Amino acid sequence: MPTAQELLRFLRKNGYREKRQSGSHLILVHPERRMLVIPIHRGDLPRGLFLRILKDAGFSEQQFLEG
16 A cells, blocks of 8 residues: 555645645645545555545546556
8 A cells, every 4th residue: 555645646746735734634625626634644554545535536546556
């Protein structure tokens, strides 16, 4: 599973921007999509959380793996 930093890199590349941070949770916004909350912790994200964030962002796991 990817780390929070790898997921952030993918989301930034696809139009998400940081809005603010509250503790260890980073809030991302996109002009046409939902707001996302990413927990910034050490290590890999749990699989279920990773897939939920991707789904909320409008992406599939395959899209993440491709690029």
